[in-house]
Structure formats: C-alpha cells, structure tokens
Amino acid sequence: MSGANSTNLIDLQIMWNRLIAVVEEQAQVLLRTAFSPIVRECGDLSAGVFDSKGRMLAQAVTGTPGHVNSMAESVKHFITHFPLHTMKPGDAYITNDPWMGTGHLNDFVVTTPCFKDGKLVALFSCTSHLMDIGGIGFGPDATDVFMEGLYIPMLKLIDQGVVNETLMSMIRTNTRLPIDTEGDTYSLAGCNDVGCQRLVEMMEEFHIDELDHLADHICDRSREAALAEIAKLPKGTWRNSMVVDGYDEPVTLSATLTISDTGIHVDFAGTSAASRFGINVPLSYTTAYTVFGLGCVVASQIPNNAGSLAPLTVAAPSGCILNAPKPAPVASRHIIGQMLPDVVFGCLRQIIPERVPAEGTSCLWNLIVRGETRSGAGGNYGFSMAVTSNGGTGARFAKDGLSATAYPSGVRGTPVEIAETQTPLIFWRKELRPDSGGAGRTRGGLGQIIEVGSGIGTPFDILAAFDRIDHPPRGRDGGRNGEAGYVGLKSGQKLRGKGFQTVPPDDRLVVMTPGGAGIGDPKERAEASVRDDVESDLVSSEKAAGVYGFSRQA
Structure with a gap:
C-alpha cells in the first residue's frame, strides 16, 4: 500500500x-x-x-x-x-x-x-x-x-x-x-x-x-465487518416463541431466525394478530429492536450505521401485532416491541448460549401519571409525566443480571427528585425488590418496589402499560423464573396491568417491577455469591436456604 x-x-x-x-x-x-x-x-x-x-x-x-x-x-x-x-x-x-x-x-x-x-x-x-x-x-x-x-x-x-x-x-x-x-x-x-x-x-x-x-x-x-462476524456462526434455521400478557388476552411472539452467507433474517410468522388496543407495533419499530438484539450479540463492536444494519433483515406478516397497519392504535408499542431482543435471544441461545442472557423484564415499566395541579403549571394544563423505571435483566452466562436496568431500551431511570419537582406526587418508596431475581448459577437482576401518593390531596391517573405480570421472564438451563410484576394500591386493591385507572387521594400506588430470570442450577451458584446476596439484602435467608441450599452458619 x-x-x-x-x-x-x-x-x-x-x-x-x-x-x-x-x-x-x-x-x-x-x-x-x-x-x-x-x-x-x-x-x-x-x-x-x-x-x-x-x-x-x-x-x-x-x-x-x-x-x-x-x-x-x-x-x-x-x-x-x-x-x-x-x-x-x-x-x-x-x-x-x-x-x-x-x-x-x-x-x-x-x-x-x-x-x-x-x-x-x-x-x-x-x-x-x-x-x-x-x-x-x-x-x-x-x-x-x-x-x-x-x-x-x-x-x-x-x-x-x-x-x-x-x-x-x-x-x-x-x-x-x-x-x-x-x-x-x-x-x-x-x-x-x-x-x-x-x-x-x-x-x-x-x-x-x-x-x-x-x-x-x-x-x-x-457491512464487511458485520458479515465477517456472521460468517463465524453456523448456518441454519432456529425457532423460538414467547408468550406475554397482552392487553385483554395473551400475545404469542414467534420468530424463525435464519443465518446464511448473506446475513441474518428473522421472520415473525406465527405471531398473534394485531390487538384492538394500543399495544400494536409498526414494522419499523419491530425491525429496530430486532436488529438491535441481533447486533448486541453478533456485531457489538461494530459502529451502528446503514452498513452494519444491512445484513440484518426482518419480516412480519401484515396484520400481526408486529406489523400492524394504519390506523391501528400504537401508543404503547414499546410494551411488545421491547420484548423482541429476548425473542431472538431464544433462537441464538440454541447455538451460542454463552453470548446471550436469560429473559429479563425487557419492556419499560414507566409510571405514566397525569392529574391536576393546585396552583397551575405556568401555561400547561395540569401535569403529565412518564416516570421511567424498569425491572431486572436476565442473568448472563458468567455474570448476574443487572438490577433495575432498562434493557433493551437504555433510558435512565427518572430521579425521584425530578419527578417530585415536576409533579405534585410524593414517592414514599423506591428500592430494590428482594428475592425478585430468578435464582440460578448466575442470578437474574432485581426489580424495584415503588410507592407513590398525592402530595396535594387530589386523585391522579395512572395510564398503566405494564407486562410480565401474568408471564414472568423464563429461566433457562435449570435457572428459575424472575418474579412477576405487580401493580396495585396500598389499600390492597390489585390494578390492571394495562389501561387508564385512578389512584384515590387517600391511597398510594404500589408498583413492583419484575426480576430477570436465572441461568443454571441454583445449587451450582458460588457460596460466596450467595453470602454476598444475603448480606446485601438482595436474597432472603429463607430463599438462600430453600433454593440455594445455603446456611449463614455454614
């Protein structure tokens, strides 16, 4: 040269x-x-x-x-x-x-x-x-x-x-x-x-x-760099499916992943039909999160641009929930769309299990709150805010999952101080949820417990858009499932995972976000790791003894 x-x-x-x-x-x-x-x-x-x-x-x-x-x-x-x-x-x-x-x-x-x-x-x-x-x-x-x-x-x-x-x-x-x-x-x-x-x-x-x-x-x-990484993988076709809560009935997400000399193609044939409600996903968003999941595993060191994305292609039947045509409602498309990395990971773990995590919370658990303000809002009509939060990610092959981390979205959690400044709400609790991470040789990340009430004695609305309540993240290779999510009132009333609901002024909203799933037999987890979990209040002594076979006196 x-x-x-x-x-x-x-x-x-x-x-x-x-x-x-x-x-x-x-x-x-x-x-x-x-x-x-x-x-x-x-x-x-x-x-x-x-x-x-x-x-x-x-x-x-x-x-x-x-x-x-x-x-x-x-x-x-x-x-x-x-x-x-x-x-x-x-x-x-x-x-x-x-x-x-x-x-x-x-x-x-x-x-x-x-x-x-x-x-x-x-x-x-x-x-x-x-x-x-x-x-x-x-x-x-x-x-x-x-x-x-x-x-x-x-x-x-x-x-x-x-x-x-x-x-x-x-x-x-x-x-x-x-x-x-x-x-x-x-x-x-x-x-x-x-x-x-x-x-x-x-x-x-x-x-x-x-x-x-x-x-x-x-x-x-x-493009050449992405194809070179894909060439290291075996050629063939693998399938995976995952069931999530949906709005009024469960939704099945089915994927067929094919690796060839020209790239990786994911086809979502077999996926549930579009919903009557706003959890549908336009194909552009389906493609975005599918290729992101693929890129994380196959081309994580290659800059994201038109060239590196070109070998990663996606198809979904028109009319299914992952390719909903106009005028389908799509406001909460992230609930389903952010599950797609987990779906393709389920295909990839059949050939490169050491490079993909177990299932995690995946979809954001945003507290979408709205209501009136007592003294006005400087030209706005009341308040409206999405307090971003999440549960745990799935365990990795050689590491635990991450707690209260927004993967695959990547957004940061809203600081309580900001939420309380922008709204008339008081956050009484926001802490990690013990025992929520799925047990395993490597443990799933923990979810959170969040408790919110009105600070001015007025009701407020929660526009719930949560998932993994009826279908928690699934463990793999002997690992346990992550804990399911929960949304309700402190008074004891359980709320729906999706839909417009009101929190009374004398009650509080209680949200428990899901935990990530575990990988491997919990009995194979290092004793020092279990001890650290117990001493850090991430795992209770009861669970440590019953699931991991660990005794603090040992």
Missing part, C-alpha cells in the same frame, strides 16, 4: 470518528435543551447524520435503539416527500407518523438538510419523546391511532429560516403541555443546526466538498 493511500485511509478513519463525535454533540444539545423530563433526564432520544441517499452514517451513543434504528429508515421517507433538489439552506422537516417515524405519535422526528457552499452534503435527523400530544393520553386504551393524539404528516417545519407558525400553533393547541411541547420542537430543530455547523467545520478542516467517498467507506467497511 502506498503512502498516499495509507494517509487517505487514516484520514477516512479520523473523519469517521469525527462524525460520531459530531452526532454525539448533536444529541447532547437535544438532551440539555429539551423540556420533557423523559428526554433531558432519561435520554429518550436519537440523533444521527445521513448522506444524500438517506444512509445513516453515524448515530449518537446517547439515545434508544427504538428511536435510532427506526429513524434510520425515516430519513428515506423525508427524501421521498421532499426531493433533495427542492431543499434549501434553513429548511427543516417534521413528522410523527408512526409508520414513517419511530412507531407512535409521541415521538417527533425532525430532519434538516446540511449545506456547504450552497451544496447539500448531508442530512441531520433527530427524535425525542414528547410527553403529551393530546388525544386520550400516552396509554394503551385507544382503539385507533386517531384517538391517540395529534397526527403530523410530513410537513415543512422551517422554510429557509422562517418557522411555520401555523403548524406551531396547531401543535401548541393540541396538547395538555403546550409549553413543553413547543420547547421540545425547537430543541429538536436546534440540535440539528448544531450538527450541521460541526459537520461543515470538519469538512473545511479536511478540505473535502462532499461526503460520498467517506459514506461509501463507512458503509462498505461496516
């Missing part, structure tokens, strides 16, 4: 790394300027840069797979609706179409063309979760998407620097939180502008006028 070519490859690698830094700054701007706590405190967002073909070249580490991997396809829809030759400097486009965005109306996607010397060189796109966009609220009770809130088609948000005030007025008028929603919309547009500025600075530093060569390098190398 000549010196000139070597330098060129080095420059390409440096620019690739710089692109990742650029989109991370883009994400941090969004994180720090967002109004919604679920974004600024928990990181429920995505940010990325795309070439003129709509290929994602880099994504920010900050963000969620459901946003990132579905946003990766949404930019192509923007280009279809707004051809590149019609885009001008200062333009920005927006949608929350679930089937062309990230799966439900609460996510706004904003895409901005980036120009250098008057020529379009790239597009920046970002997504964040907005807490309230009208309708019946962020819950699974709707029976079509039109009940779920304001539906924004592909529209121009900013035209050569001039904001579409008609659209902004529509957005403000159709939400219980107009201040937050308007602020979040400008935050999305603003972070894209920062990304554009940083990209142009990079291009000037390296004296390049277009990204085509760099884009091809990124996509080609990433």
Whole structure:
C-alpha cells in the first residue's frame, strides 16, 4: 500500500470518528435543551447524520435503539416527500407518523438538510419523546391511532429560516403541555443546526466538498465487518416463541431466525394478530429492536450505521401485532416491541448460549401519571409525566443480571427528585425488590418496589402499560423464573396491568417491577455469591436456604 493511500485511509478513519463525535454533540444539545423530563433526564432520544441517499452514517451513543434504528429508515421517507433538489439552506422537516417515524405519535422526528457552499452534503435527523400530544393520553386504551393524539404528516417545519407558525400553533393547541411541547420542537430543530455547523467545520478542516467517498467507506467497511462476524456462526434455521400478557388476552411472539452467507433474517410468522388496543407495533419499530438484539450479540463492536444494519433483515406478516397497519392504535408499542431482543435471544441461545442472557423484564415499566395541579403549571394544563423505571435483566452466562436496568431500551431511570419537582406526587418508596431475581448459577437482576401518593390531596391517573405480570421472564438451563410484576394500591386493591385507572387521594400506588430470570442450577451458584446476596439484602435467608441450599452458619 502506498503512502498516499495509507494517509487517505487514516484520514477516512479520523473523519469517521469525527462524525460520531459530531452526532454525539448533536444529541447532547437535544438532551440539555429539551423540556420533557423523559428526554433531558432519561435520554429518550436519537440523533444521527445521513448522506444524500438517506444512509445513516453515524448515530449518537446517547439515545434508544427504538428511536435510532427506526429513524434510520425515516430519513428515506423525508427524501421521498421532499426531493433533495427542492431543499434549501434553513429548511427543516417534521413528522410523527408512526409508520414513517419511530412507531407512535409521541415521538417527533425532525430532519434538516446540511449545506456547504450552497451544496447539500448531508442530512441531520433527530427524535425525542414528547410527553403529551393530546388525544386520550400516552396509554394503551385507544382503539385507533386517531384517538391517540395529534397526527403530523410530513410537513415543512422551517422554510429557509422562517418557522411555520401555523403548524406551531396547531401543535401548541393540541396538547395538555403546550409549553413543553413547543420547547421540545425547537430543541429538536436546534440540535440539528448544531450538527450541521460541526459537520461543515470538519469538512473545511479536511478540505473535502462532499461526503460520498467517506459514506461509501463507512458503509462498505461496516457491512464487511458485520458479515465477517456472521460468517463465524453456523448456518441454519432456529425457532423460538414467547408468550406475554397482552392487553385483554395473551400475545404469542414467534420468530424463525435464519443465518446464511448473506446475513441474518428473522421472520415473525406465527405471531398473534394485531390487538384492538394500543399495544400494536409498526414494522419499523419491530425491525429496530430486532436488529438491535441481533447486533448486541453478533456485531457489538461494530459502529451502528446503514452498513452494519444491512445484513440484518426482518419480516412480519401484515396484520400481526408486529406489523400492524394504519390506523391501528400504537401508543404503547414499546410494551411488545421491547420484548423482541429476548425473542431472538431464544433462537441464538440454541447455538451460542454463552453470548446471550436469560429473559429479563425487557419492556419499560414507566409510571405514566397525569392529574391536576393546585396552583397551575405556568401555561400547561395540569401535569403529565412518564416516570421511567424498569425491572431486572436476565442473568448472563458468567455474570448476574443487572438490577433495575432498562434493557433493551437504555433510558435512565427518572430521579425521584425530578419527578417530585415536576409533579405534585410524593414517592414514599423506591428500592430494590428482594428475592425478585430468578435464582440460578448466575442470578437474574432485581426489580424495584415503588410507592407513590398525592402530595396535594387530589386523585391522579395512572395510564398503566405494564407486562410480565401474568408471564414472568423464563429461566433457562435449570435457572428459575424472575418474579412477576405487580401493580396495585396500598389499600390492597390489585390494578390492571394495562389501561387508564385512578389512584384515590387517600391511597398510594404500589408498583413492583419484575426480576430477570436465572441461568443454571441454583445449587451450582458460588457460596460466596450467595453470602454476598444475603448480606446485601438482595436474597432472603429463607430463599438462600430453600433454593440455594445455603446456611449463614455454614
């Protein structure tokens, strides 16, 4: 290899790394300027840069797979609706179409063309979760998407620097939180502008006028690296199925995973039909979490972009709950969609068991609360908040599962101090749930116990969207199941796992999130590990003796 070519490859690698830094700054701007706590405190967002073909070249580490991997396809829809030759400097486009965005109306996607010397060189796109966009609220009770809130088609948000005030007025008028929603919309547009500025600075530093060569390098190398990892796996077909609670009846998720020379394909034929309620999943979101699960196992060291995603393909029959067509209700699509890594892990554990965990809580256990405020809310109508929380992840082959950790979503838990600042609620308890992790040679992660009451003597609503109550995470190879989830009132009344319900002012909401499942015979667990669990109050003495055969006096 000549010196000139070597330098060129080095420059390409440096620019690739710089692109990742650029989109991370883009994400941090969004994180720090967002109004919604679920974004600024928990990181429920995505940010990325795309070439003129709509290929994602880099994504920010900050963000969620459901946003990132579905946003990766949404930019192509923007280009279809707004051809590149019609885009001008200062333009920005927006949608929350679930089937062309990230799966439900609460996510706004904003895409901005980036120009250098008057020529379009790239597009920046970002997504964040907005807490309230009208309708019946962020819950699974709707029976079509039109009940779920304001539906924004592909529209121009900013035209050569001039904001579409008609659209902004529509957005403000159709939400219980107009201040937050308007602020979040400008935050999305603003972070894209920062990304554009940083990209142009990079291009000037390296004296390049277009990204085509760099884009091809990124996509080609990433695809080759992913295929090289897939080539190490045996060829063939494996199947797995998993039953989850559903809304009014259990849902079966069935997967057939095929590994070939061209990649990995997952087909969800055999999965339950779409639900009447808002737990359905658009195919874009199904694809996003399926390929994320595959990537975690097969290509964890390869940057996530159009090239590394290309060998991972997904299909689901139209009309099933994982490919629900418009106008199906989809507000709580994460409940089912976030189960999909566990489903594909069930296929992969048949060939590479040491690389995949047992089943975990998987779906977020968000406390979606809404109610009135005594003294007003500065332009908003009451309060509405998703207090993010989760249960335990499944045990790993050689390590325990993680407690109270949002996998596969990746969002951070909402700090109690923030929730109590933003709402008139008091969190009386928020602690790990002893004995909730499934016993095994390696133990599942623990869930949480959360107790919440009104601080102003008024009732509040819980828009329940929980799972793993009737069907807890399953243990494997002799490991025990994780503990099932529970939602109820302190007075003793059990609440439904899904649906709109009211917590009386003189009672408290009690939520116990599920634990992750265990791997292997509990009797094979190291005695020192059991002793540590008991001394840390993660496992009771009774369970240590009865399940692990451990005595503190031994």
